[in-house]
Amino acid sequence: MHVLIFVDDLLICGNNNHMLQKFKDYLSRCFSMKDLGKLKYFLGLEVSQGREGFFVSQRKYTLDIVSETGNLGCKPAATPLEQGHQLANPKLDSPVLANPRQYRRLVGRLIYLCHTRPELSYAVHILTQFMQVPKEAHWDAALRVVRYLKGSIGQGILLKSDPDLSLTIYCDADWSSCPASRRSLSAYVVMLGGSPISWKTKKQDTVSHSSAEAEYRAMSDALKQIKWLRRLLEGLGIKQPGPSRFFCDSKAAIHIAANPVFHERTKHVENDCHTVRDAVKAKTIETIHVTTHSQVAGILTKALGRAKFEVIVQVGFE
Template sequence: MGDPAFVVPLENVAVKYSLSYEDVPVEILDPQDGIMLSQRKYAEYLPTQARLSDQKVAHTPMEINVMYKNDDGDPLAEPTLYRRLIGCLIYLTITRPDISYPVQVLSQFVTNPCQHHFSSLLRIILYVQSTINRGLFFHSTSSLNLEGYTDADWAGCPNSRKSTTGWCMLIISSLISWKCKKQPRISKSSTEVEYRSMSAACSEIVWIYRLMAELHISVDGSTTLHADNTSAIQIATNSVHHETTKHIKVDCQYIQEHVVDQVISIRDIMSHDQLADLFTKVMTRSRHQFLLSKLMLLDK
């Protein structure tokens, strides 16, 4: 179960229905060396939405080594509040990718949430309040280089044993695109789930290239796609399909085609430097802070 410090009785929480997304748009700040996107004003309404008066501080959005299952304690008597708060947090991920993975995990239980899920949801809100001034920072520079990071959490879902795809794209070392999504099929191989994640990241790179071409913006060189699974990288750079890769042959050929065309170049990276970890798993406080600094998620 969750940390008792973050368990809030449901009777102490109510919902306020007056706030709409259009009332609080994304804020654009103008620091000296770039711009910052923030939803601080919207985040300030979250405790009001939940009538949460708790002033505790949460340094990470989710506890480590905690499994979230379908039948995880007593079901909530009124799940409407849970669903509404999930919707608010999904909107907040526009500028707060640091809560994308926890929100993705808890959004799987909107049909039948339990008290444990609700307590974890309130922890995310406490984390947002503890980092209310955080936003996405974009450097101002003339050099445009696109790079991507891709990762996967093999069989991480305790209910279905499906894996989670995570990737992120950066331009000028600033985060512009990211994804955290459960894969539709169960895989017996960690290499397979890593490769499927690489294929999804490759599709995003191609889309960004086409968008920038329409805007008459040229990207400097090919895009480096960072991955930390050696077996998946070897498959991507090997034009010979073996018997064990027939079931992912389409993904293999798709990635290899763009490698040959020099749209992407795949580079092995140490797990410690894998920025996509933020979108596939829960981390310690120190690891969480390290990735936020690398992804330019800063406090103004």
């Protein structure tokens, strides 16, 4: 039995109905508590159960965002951001936004929406960089994200009823993509069986001298997440019998992780990145090469069903 507590809201789950009821009766004697039954709504997350598994969405939360910004009657956008946007360009020719509070509020709500909308990770990553002094172009880009939401209000994540509970991770990097700092972009998505459970897009802390270094840093960031998830699942009684499959489209980064001979050529890579090689030796992960676009798109679309992961492959991973 496991209990998730957030202030005065409790989420209880387990595989023994008698023990669950006994525990709820005990809490009722100790506190003034109301049993709301099976999970349907929790902290803005809407949960529906079926034979295929749990479908988690934030439909009402998304509808509130669209309504609050006055876009209920707008034409939906095809993607969260335009391709080839120049939002991070320091020479962006756009006046400063007169009311930055509305921008910060909207972007803050989009950050929380990313809990069930992985395809927004890249767009939100871009928009959050201008919270201090947003420009009108940034506000227009945030409204484009809202227009995209208008066409996909009920979209969410399907957590499948799958006996396969092995961890699989896909990671990639966009070398020197930030025009202001020339830092690279890291991105990853973690699958538990056939269900996505963790994803992130983040600008790297330092400038990479090569694309291989950028890919290796992305692998290092993804490795930290996979290690934490393995410990978390072990605490929940789910042990990973073998190494987690680690998909990367850079053969150079995979060779560096597997072969210490390459270290003489990669001294510009920081030492902490070599934890990836140690994880390969310890069989925590198993690195696997994957093609950049078509194969990733096919795998993710097949695995995630309703989620429009072509947006991630098209915008976030490029």
